[in-house]
Amino acid sequence: MQLSDLHAGDVAVILSLGSSALSVKLMEMGCLPGEKVEVRYKAPMGGPIAVNVFGYVLGLRKEEASLVQVEKCL
Amino acid sequence: MEVKHLKKTKIALLGNPNSGKTTLFNALTGLNHKTGNFPGVTVEKKSGIFSHQETEIEIVDLPGIYSLNFQSIDEQIAFDQILFGENGILPDKILIVADATNLKRNLLLITQLIDLQTEVVLCLNMIDQVEKINRIRAPHKLEEILGIPVIPTDARSGFGLDRLKDALTIQHPISPKRFYSPDPEVMAIADEVRKTLNLHSPYAGFLISANLNRLTSAVDLPKEVRTACEAQEWNRIQAIETVDRYAKIASILREFTLKPRELSQNVSRKLDQILTHPISGLAIMLVVLFLIFQSIFSLASMPMDLIEGFFNTSNEWFKNRLPKNMVTDLLIDGVWAGLGGVIVFIPQIALLFGFVALLEESGYMARVSFITDRIMQKFGLNGKSVVPLVGGFACAVPAIMSTRTISNQRERLITLFILPLMSCSARLPVYTLLIALAVPDQLIGGVISLQGLVMLALYCLGFFTGLIVAFVMKRFVPEDGQSFFMLEMPVYRAPQWKNVAITVWEKSSSFVSGAGKVIITVSVVLWILASFGPGESFSKLNEAYEQSIVQYPDQTDVHNKLASARLEHSYAGKIGKAIEPFIQPLGYDWKIGISLITSFAAREVFVGTMATIYSLGSGEFEEKELKEVLKQEKRPDGSPLYSIATVLSLLVFYAFALQCMSTLATTWKETGSLFWTLMQFVAFTALAYGSAWLVYVAFS
Numbered sequence: 157m158q159l160s161d162l163h164a165g166d167v168a169v170i171l172s173l174g175s176s177a178l179s180v181k182l183m184e185m186g187c188l189p190g191e192k193v194e195v196r197y198k199a200p201m202g203g204p205i206a207v208n209v210f211g212y213v214l215g216l217r218k219e220e221a222s223l224v225q226v227e228k229c230l
Numbered sequence: 231m232e233v234k235h236l237k238k239t240k241i242a243l244l245g246n247p248n249s250g251k252t253t254l255f256n257a258l259t260g261l262n263h264k265t266g267n268f269p270g271v272t273v274e275k276k277s278g279i280f281s282h283q284e285t286e287i288e289i290v291d292l293p294g295i296y297s298l299n300f301q302s303i304d305e306q307i308a309f310d311q312i313l314f315g316e317n318g319i320l321p322d323k324i325l326i327v328a329d330a331t332n333l334k335r336n337l338l339l340i341t342q343l344i345d346l347q348t349e350v351v352l353c354l355n356m357i358d359q360v361e362k363i364n365r366i367r368a369p370h371k372l373e374e375i376l377g378i379p380v381i382p383t384d385a386r387s388g389f390g391l392d393r394l395k396d397a398l399t400i401q402h403p404i405s406p407k408r409f410y411s412p413d414p415e416v417m418a419i420a421d422e423v424r425k426t427l428n429l430h431s432p433y434a435g436f437l438i439s440a441n442l443n444r445l446t447s448a449v450d451l452p453k454e455v456r457t458a459c460e461a462q463e464w465n466r467i468q469a470i471e472t473v474d475r476y477a478k479i480a481s482i483l484r485e486f487t488l489k490p491r492e493l494s495q496n497v498s499r500k501l502d503q504i505l506t507h508p509i510s511g512l513a514i515m516l517v518v519l520f521l522i523f524q525s526i527f528s529l530a531s532m533p534m535d536l537i538e539g540f541f542n543t544s545n546e547w548f549k550n551r552l553p554k555n556m557v558t559d560l561l562i563d564g565v566w567a568g569l570g571g572v573i574v575f576i577p578q579i580a581l582l583f584g585f586v587a588l589l590e591e592s593g594y595m596a597r598v599s600f601i602t603d604r605i606m607q608k609f610g611l612n613g614k615s616v617v618p619l620v621g622g623f624a625c626a627v628p629a630i631m632s633t634r635t636i637s638n639q640r641e642r643l644i645t646l647f648i649l650p651l652m653s654c655s656a657r658l659p660v661y662t663l664l665i666a667l668a669v670p671d672q673l674i675g676g677v678i679s680l681q682g683l684v685m686l687a688l689y690c691l692g693f694f695t696g697l698i699v700a701f702v703m704k705r706f707v708p709e710d711g712q713s714f715f716m717l718e719m720p721v722y723r724a725p726q727w728k729n730v731a732i733t734v735w736e737k738s739s740s741f742v743s744g745a746g747k748v749i750i751t752v753s754v755v756l757w758i759l760a761s762f763g764p765g766e767s768f769s770k771l772n773e774a775y776e777q778s779i780v781q782y783p784d785q786t787d788v789h790n791k792l793a794s795a796r797l798e799h800s801y802a803g804k805i806g807k808a809i810e811p812f813i814q815p816l817g818y819d820w821k822i823g824i825s826l827i828t829s830f831a832a833r834e835v836f837v838g839t840m841a842t843i844y845s846l847g848s849g850e851f852e853e854k855e856l857k858e859v860l861k862q863e864k865r866p867d868g869s870p871l872y873s874i875a876t877v878l879s880l881l882v883f884y885a886f887a888l889q890c891m892s893t894l895a896t897t898w899k900e901t902g903s904l905f906w907t908l909m910q911f912v913a914f915t916a917l918a919y920g921s922a923w924l925v926y927v928a929f930s
Contacts, residue, residue: 202866
């Protein structure tokens, strides 16, 4: 599933990212395969989501979050 | 006296956003700043100078970045400055600031810089935020691993700054460590690029190859090198580089720990539960925005009245003491009054930038961007457009200046373009007078004031038209780079008052020295237009007016009539009459024409000019009286001039027209583009004219 599919409070592990310029940027900002992500909160009306990753909170749009393949932790 | 020759060194300051870079810059340089633009773009360049141990150190503050690979203009500027330098001169050293509480992510940029084989000094900032036990050992261990000097600091309290200054004055050996080397095939291409461009490190060749397709600066490469370079899948290569570097970084961090104290992160988490909540978060944001608007609107009015009062009094004072001639008039009524017109903006600029700095410093601005991104994006705007838009309801001048915080150039341009459509406080006196003329003072259903409702409608008209214009512009203004939103939500912090004060000071002084010059020049021109006229009729009237003041000081009626006649025969009056045929379709006569011209100095001048033309004097007059006079005014055919149609048409004209030279001067300064300044003026004048005509036709 994609990072954009998660709900607030969900925890997941990053599996892979695409190979676009934006996925490089995401990786540089710490969204690496194997990293744990936790969805902290979401903006109203389908706006960006904020995830805790790599020791800080990163806000990103759904379009960007959909580049990140994750596996949800139960 | 012996002149001491200081050794000079130039340092580029680099670091992740939110690493305390600005605080460090301010702590090192104090108020010794120069602000300008980076060559070719309107991204703010700040540099500061300080001396330490017989060395004069110049620091250039580069935009905050996470990696040397770039996407946005900000990131490209940092890239250009590090790889190509300014005018071909590279900085002597790079000072990199890292947030000690998130060293892992900061190390990506640090290792990239070391691989460039330049002289790097690492400032390990916010050291007070990590657990005590790590503070001593970690910097030493890092020095050993990275091969560069590492200075722990807390820029907020000033801890470690002296040691940092020492480190900046000494020359350090280039670190022998390397953290990444690409595979041989890529390496060969990067090396070709390095040789052709005569770069000093293989990694510099790699970086330029990897970012070649986005690079706007001219890089002269032989065709076969360029082709070989463009054949590579750079995104994939960069992804490998990133994974590689972070693997190295993970192994570095296994050798020692730097554990952040949990406290501030937990507090932030709790605060975010309220501040980013779909309901309470939105409500709090609206309250914050309203408070900002309210304070710029009303809090600023007291100092503004004081400034205006001071300039009026000093004007009189000078006039009574200086010889009466044209030079005196020019200096006092033209230049001195023009200066007053510049200074009067400072309270609003200071307040808006005080708030912007507070929001940025505390970390709340990132949340405002986050919450509003979706809706703003629909209109080609940015989450950071919200505060400028709110500020625009008070005054477009500081609001346009505050769009600098928007790093996407297209979104910034659209934001500042539509800002003059927000009804600013200078329109209020115009609206009040005109509404009182045409709209009956009655309540609808005994509660809602009809006049208030019209006022509200005018505010909404400007705002929603602004959104429509933004929506249209989104289709025509070319994108710069890919639009994306990846924003760190920093930990909430108490704002640094020193940083807020420095921001306020810098913005106020750059306004005075930048847009201020244009404003004074235009106000002198407008003054000349209203105080001089062609031919004998003007000079006779002028003489009669001046004589009447001396001979019959009590006959204000006579003075006012003569002042009115003088204005009619001045250049401004002539222009007003000349444009009458063009504004007649809107229902206006030449008297309104004159007021349209003079109110270019500031919209509220409309009211004062009307009073002068209708012989009510230019200083103290009763607004009620003016209203009565205007109501009596008839057209040649006997119908009232200020009919509902005329008044509504004027209201719509003022809601849309860019009747403000200060706004235009600021747009010019902030975009650096005469094209966009003229576009803004022409577009909104056309919009005002067309809409006012439609309204006049519809209501008459």
